[in-house]
Amino acid sequence: MTAVADGPREVVLGVDVGGTFTDAVLLAGERRWTAKAPTTPEDQSAGVLAAIDAVLEESGLPASAVTRFAHGMTVATNALLEGRLARTTLCATAGFVDLVELGRQDRPHLYDLARRRPAAIAPPERRIAVAERCGPDGVELPLTDEEAARVADAVAATAPEAVAVVLLHADRFPEHERRLGAALRARLGPDVHLALSHAAVGTFREYERAATTEVDAAVSPLVGRYLRRLAAACRERGLPAPTVLQSSGGVCALEEAAGRGATTVLSGPAGGAAAATLVARSSGTEDLLGCDMGGTSCDVLLVEGGRVGERGGGEIAGRPIALPTIDIHTVGAGGGSIGWADDGGALRVGPRSAGADPGPAAYGRGGTEPTVTDAHVVLGTLPADRPLSGGVRLDADAARAAVGRLAERLGLEVDACARGILRVADAEMERALRVVTVERGIDPRRFALLAYGGAGGLHAAGLASRLGISRVLVPHAGGVLSALGLAAADGRRDRARTVLLRGDAITDAALAVPLDDDPPPGARRERRYDVRYAGQAFELTVGDVPPRVDALRRAFDAAHRDRYGFDDPDAELELVTIREATTTPGPGAGLGTAGGEAVDVAGPSVLHLPGATVVVPAGWRARSDADGTLVLEAEAAPPPPAPWEVEP
Known part of the structure; x- marks a missing residue:
């Protein structure tokens, strides 16, 4: 372990809690170190501290060198899902x-x-x-x-x-x-x-x-109890208190998150959104279809023009959350998602997950049910002789036994059952990707697929083929990309005010009224407006509009035309709500570098990144760019399928 002499003034730590693993990223200038630790559902702080200890050991930096700690968590989400x-x-x-x-x-x-x-x-x-x-x-x-x-x-x-x-x-x-x-x-x-x-x-x-x-x-x-307990443990280690990622994609101070817990209900997935904008900027690809496949679920999002979409509200556990959220769609398809047979004898996958404890059968922690990870071990795309990030050693016999029990119930060979598990998982994720594209009138073929999360690279090319996408990006830190996004996220606080102004009552002055009376130094304000035609029951949110009535009119008519296929320039407008996000710049972190040789590989091949594995099927070629991001491109049209889509 070698310490970094004369380290940079800014050393940024990001820690993201997932359903199976807790990921940590440490950025010091252009250097980057990553680590994973098993998530500890009963007390997430234990897994967080274990991941921090691991990444500090990897870097050789003392805890006192860390100047900023950003944290994404699932405390509020789990409380709502479990009813505790x-x-x-x-x-x-x-x-x-x-x-x-x-x-x-x-x-x-x-x-x-x-x-x-x-x-x-x-x-x-x-x-x-x-x-x-x-x-x-x-x-x-x-x-x-x-x-x-x-x-x-x-x-x-x-x-x-x-x-x-x-x-x-x-x-x-x-x-x-x-x-x-x-x-x-x-x-x-x-x-x-x-x-x-x-x-x-x-x-x-x-x-x-x-x-x-x-x-x-x-x-x-x-x-509040969780964050204050974590902050106390950080103080004992010489670490700064964590800032917390909100559902809107920006970080806020610990006490603000403790006082408004509802702003953190989508804290975990929002880190990937911040990272997606980093990849868009570094790769020069501003239109991305993000697919974050972790151990428990798969989150998908759309990046257009280098920006991730937002919504004025969302839902969690069947309860509406009328607060700004990143526009993310989630399905229960992750590496730990369990394969099972329904009453009709059909193969299903998820949404139930093996989670962090006991995890997939291949983890050797007592799991007995077949998961997506076990299917990959059976087929060899996850080789049993190569430990996973976080020190997990794979048990091929346990994986084969778990998949074999399901295969017997379905009347299939073991390998055929494993291929079936992966096909069903792909179909679930494809449906999610179509929700944010095809179902909104957006052609996914004009986007590059950004795959991240520990399991994202395994399924990236296959999902791209299903959607007709011929280009895939897998960042070198793809296995911990959400934690990297946390480290780079801007500070943010949101304000909203319902005004219900109609017609001539909508004035330039009304559009420019500030909502945040005490913005921090150097902050920038971003305005969004919820607007509808008079008589409509629901509104559309438009942003990137100067506070002028004529500009708002043009922007809303265009948004209505894009969403519904028509607009009515003569109809009276109603301004329902003004939203204001006050943001302060983050540390300006990039993707960082972690060493490694340049890659230029033709499929079929399996590539191993820190924290993630990437399948390059036959007919695809993978090259690494200057940031170490793998760029997979189909060598012919249409893109070739994943290996489990091809009958042996």
Whole structure:
């Protein structure tokens, strides 16, 4: 282990928690080191610290050399998926305490009449009615000091860990929420988390605002405890406290994430989005179709013009999250996804995963069910004599036995069953890629496929062939690319305000009103506008528009035409919500270098990168560029298929 003398002033650490592995990247100038450690689901910080220790040992740098630590996590996501949430009480305007449970009239699955929505986080006995009311034009029933004190006493009687306050029209008239929040804080003390809807969300639509505030209240105590515990462990090691990746793709300070836990529900996948923009910039390929295949799931996203798409909201575990999120689509197809036979005897893969514990059978940790990883071991695309990153040694006999048991149930040979597992996994990922392209009227053939995650390079060429894509990029750090994106991510905070302006009320001055009153030095503001034609129920978000009415008009008409195939330049516009992202530049990190020889290989071949394996099928050629990124190109059209797509 050799220390780096006279190291650079900026040493950046990024750590991303996945379902199976926790990845760490350390950047010091142009140098890059990577490491993996098994994820520890019961306490993610243990896996995080193990990955940090491993990457510091690899680099030879002391912990005290690290100047910045960015962290992507799944604490909030797992809490929602598993239903392990803080004890939450909901305060709502009288007559609206059941708003979240009632939801909307649409069914989550149109033809499944038995499918239930997720239960409301605050049960009926922890819903407190507040005698107050604001309408769209202001206060209709004032909130008295006596009522605020009564509500505070009623909330205290429920012994909550967190309280969600959602009063009607608080997005425009927040004073009642502020006064009730002050009364609750005085009565409950500093240890109970308060989520006020105007601060947690800030936009209209009562159901989405209420549901998001309830989520924020329920996950923030868990996120806060985890982050503060991790920060304490970092201090003991001489590391800086972590900044935290938000669902919007930017990092924020630890206490901001702890206070607004709902902003982190897609923290994990968002790191890949930041990394995708790095690859777009370094490779000169601004249109990319990203495919992040890890151990548990596959996340897909679109990069157009060097930028990743955003949404004004998303959904997790069936609950709406009315906060800015990177536009990512996820399916349960990863290296740990389990192959199984359904009641009709058909081969299925996922969404259930072997996860980090016990993991695939080939990991030798007690797993017995066949996974995508086991199928690769059986077919030899993951050679058993080569340890995986993180020190995992593969057990070929265990993998073959697991796949063999499924093969017997299906009446197949073992190798045929392994090929079938990979074909089904490819089909799942292909469907996900079509969701963000073909189903939106976008031709995937004009994009290069960016494959990353530990398993991305194994399936990249096969997925490209299915979509007619002839060029694939696999970064040298592809196995830990999300962690690399974390290390390079900008700081960011988001504000949103519903304005509901129509026609002549939309003015240049209204478009330019600042939402962030105290931007940090050197910050830049990015504006986005939610707009619709008057009379429509839903809006489109347009960005990269100067704050002028004529520019907004042209941008919205074009966006409507692209999305729906027509526009109406004579229709009256309605400006619904103004969104503002205040960003501060990240450390300016690039992809970095990790040494290694240049590659120029014709398929069929299997290439090994740090943390990832790349299959180069027959008819493809792989070359490395100046950053070490592998560029796979089909030598003929249409692109040749993956080896498991070809009958032996």
